Amino acid sequence: MGFHAQLERSWTAAGSMLCVGLDPDPARYPSVFDGAPDATERFCRAIIDATADIACAFKPQIAYFASQRGEQALENICTYIRENHPDVTLILDAKRGDIGSTADHYAHEAFGRYGAHAVTVNPYLGTDSIEPFFSEKNNSDGSGIILLCRTSNPGGDDFQSIVSSAEHGGKPLYVHVAERVADQWSQLGECGLVVGATYPTELADVRTIVGDLPLLVPGVGAQGGDAATVMEHGASAAGRGLIVSSSRAILYASAGDDFAEAARAEAEKTAASLRSRA
Numbered sequence: 001m002g003f004h005a006q007l008e009r010s011w012t013a014a015g016s017m018l019c020v021g022l023d024p025d026p027a028r029y030p031s032v033f034d035g036a037p038d039a040t041e042r043f044c045r046a047i048i049d050a051t052a053d054i055a056c057a058f059k060p061q062i063a064y065f066a067s068q069r070g071e072q073a074l075e076n077i078c079t080y081i082r083e084n085h086p087d088v089t090l091i092l093d094a095k096r097g098d099i100g101s102t103a104d105h106y107a108h109e110a111f112g113r114y115g116a117h118a119v120t121v122n123p124y125l126g127t128d129s130i131e132p133f134f135s136e137k138n139n140s141d142g143s144g145i146i147l148l149c150r151t152s153n154p155g156g157d158d159f160q161s162i163v164s165s166a167e168h169g170g171k172p173l174y175v176h177v178a179e180r181v182a183d184q185w186s187q188l189g190e191c192g193l194v195v196g197a198t199y200p201t202e203l204a205d206v207r208t209i210v211g212d213l214p215l216l217v218p219g220v221g222a223q224g225g226d227a228a229t230v231m232e233h234g235a236s237a238a239g240r241g242l243i244v245s246s247s248r249a250i251l252y253a254s255a256g257d258d259f260a261e262a263a264r265a266e267a268e269k270t271a272a273s274l275r276s277r278a
């Protein structure tokens with residue numbers, strides 16, 4: 001099943017557009033995991049099982065695993081999600097982007113090794129850096145890419161808000177990205193875009209440009225974005241179209257033995273603001 005069809009299935013099954021970000025930081029694990037060699041895998045599985053029925057997506061962040069030599073744990077967790085929670089969309093947050101010959105390997109990593117339904121990709125190397133993600137060799141299941149458009153961090157302004165010359169339309173760079181994805185890259189394969197919850201005006205602009213394409217919206221919870229505002233500015237005409245991601249606020253809702261229950265309670269609170277209207 002392709003990325004977009006999988007996402008429709010997930011929105012319906014979860015009844016919400018909440019994505020739980022998996023950013024496992026050993027320094028913040030509850031003490032029950034002290035000294036456990038498989039702590040990362042067990043911590044993530046506990047969070048996954050506690051939230052799977054109300055989450056449309058899980059989004060593991062690859063750096064959190066790679067920095068602790070945890071690629072095998074990531075692989076196991078991805079397999080666990082695909083096998084035990086098939087209704088939930090698996091998004092690998094890797095923010096890849098490179099020349100075609102290298103992008104080929106990034107695509108194989110995301111879809112072949114980790115079995116992701118979609119992977120986050122940096123658009124700035126252009127069309128030939130995107131094509132390998134959609135080649136038959138790397139992607140026979142219709143997996144998708146989610147392109148960074150207007151990121152949630154303040155420094156996103158440094159480049160993404162620069163307005164092009166009149167010759168190029170006199171628009172901010174993130175608008176050029178949205179237009180390119182909507183008009184051209186969506187013809188190559190199934191796409192989505194990243195727009196931070198912390199920039200609701202830009203979120204509304206991007207929604208207008210890209211029609212029904214899915215928007216991954218990080219920045220609620222720890223970064224201060226508001227879920228209800230995201231719904232208001234970012235939902236598609238059908239009241240769907242969003243993957244609203246929160247990581248730390250859910251993962252570390254409690255440092256005690258009740259961490260999984262606390263994670264669920266926090267996830268429920270956010271999901272309630274993100275109920276799809278369709």
Ligand SMILES: O=C(O)c1cc(=O)[nH]c(=O)n1[C@@H]1O[C@H](COP(=O)(O)O)[C@@H](O)[C@H]1O
Pocket residue numbers: 021023061093095120150151152153194195196218219220221222223245246247248249
């Ligand atoms: O692509 C992303 O997921 C992403 C894009 C963006 O613009 N901002 C952003 O915070 N993220 C990721 O989303 C997660 C946010 O985590 P919390 O702030 O703890 O919810 C991190 O894993 C970030 O790497």
